[in-house]
Amino acid sequence: MAENKLAQDDAHGPDHALDQELVRRVQRGDSTAFDALVRKYQHRIVGLIGRYIADWSECQDVAQETFMRAYRALPNFRGDAQFYTWLHRIAVNTAKNHLAAQNRRPPTDDVDAADAEQFDGGIRLRDTDTPDRELMRQEIERAVMETVQSLPEELATAITLREVEGMSYEEIASRMDCPIGTVRSRIFRAREAIDERLRPLLDTPSTRERGH
């Protein structure tokens, strides 16, 4: 299950150019390029690992370990697969290894031995997040959806065609009968509007100090 290529990996061909260039820069020793990759996929990886690991803190730790393993292995990454596909496999293996290591430890109150049988199937575990974190998750989803629904039609259409359908700027321009530059501007404005709602929810104190 978790090893299958995701639809968005196929649909978003052009945006992998960013990942490829960032990987190249990391392999040349640019640590900020890896930071960009971490920030780009941190939420997705945490969400993925959350299907294997119920505990929120453990989920964050395993996600951190995932990125560290990816960093160590990046010099050997040849680009045969998309970067996120490769990262996805690392995340799944790291989560499974973490759970296997847990099984070797004495049982604790947090880990139910019966649940271990479900790990290989990748079935999402019961979410034992705290109410606050669950609330945060819902708030994030709501912020995104409400913002898109409140956008002007041309902006909502452009961002939906781009993010959901995975169309290129040229295809969107053809669909919407407008220049590519207009498509580029509309997508950007939609993202900025969504960002205005998301930023307060996700900012760290250091990010706020940088002038957000």
Next chain:
Amino acid sequence: MPMHMTPPNSSGHDDREALSALFDGELEADAARFAHRRLGHDPQWRDACGRWQLAGDVLRRHAGRLSAGAAPAGFADPGFAEPGFAERVAQALEAESRQAGQIAVANAPRRRWIPGAALAASVAVAALFVVRPLSEPEPGPGLAPAPLMASDAESGSAGTSPVDAPATALAQSEDMAPAASPSASESSTFEPAAAEAVMAAAATAVAAAETSRRSDRAPRSLGQRRTSRSNEAASMTVAAETPAVTGPVIESVPVDAIASLPGSTTTPSGATPSNPFAPAATETDADATPSRPWPRAVLPGYGERGGYAVGFGEAVQASPSFFPFEPQLSGQQEAVAAEEPSPPPER
């Protein structure tokens, strides 16, 4: 876009629009390079990319987009990382690299001793030339005292430091040692070969200088002396590539005896494995470029009688101090040419 909707910072607006295009892989080459550079040093840009990715995941999840045979429903859950997650990853990686660096530093000294050993070997060779003349016997009759480098040379001791001699030999050895050191860092077996190469180079340099001095029987100008020095350096560079010469060969054979051996064959470097002091085969009296003579104390077998000074082969007079450009003194040239060095004492 209507003018009233233009953001106050249009330049920043345009830049972030470029970031949005870069995020989608729709930015041209030159603009993409600039945007990547900005992405590398602007953490706000990197944060924006993370939020845009999250927003896209939320949209896709709600749209129910799944590839064929992919995860069950709900797979693309928009989990979110805690604030500061990326910073923690960066700190962990930095700590890991710091730890790896400390380990590398701990291992480094094991390799650093190799060039140091080569340098120590060159110093030992230079010290050898300094120490040996002190124990050599008095020159035989008919041999005029050679010019000395220090005022106490006439008293029979060559012990006053011929400062230039070992320093020159050491410098020349050091010149060759660094050339060999890059390979030393690559191989742990370099060290013995480096010491031998240094000794061979020093011996060959002595032989080359000796030969050129013998052939030069006319006063030389400053320019000629400089030319001779450059030739000596060139011969020493070639000498560094010669096969190693064992220590005993250098110590036991008098310079003059070897240099005067007729028909002595030489390698292109000017020394044979058994006769390091033999003159270069290509060098003839007529073609020899006048070279600066070696100080007395550098040469084995001269001890108190002193080494060669400027204008060896001509009559030279002992001078109270060693001065390479000291003018030639008549009456001593034949005496110096006729003198026969006694064999060096056993160590």
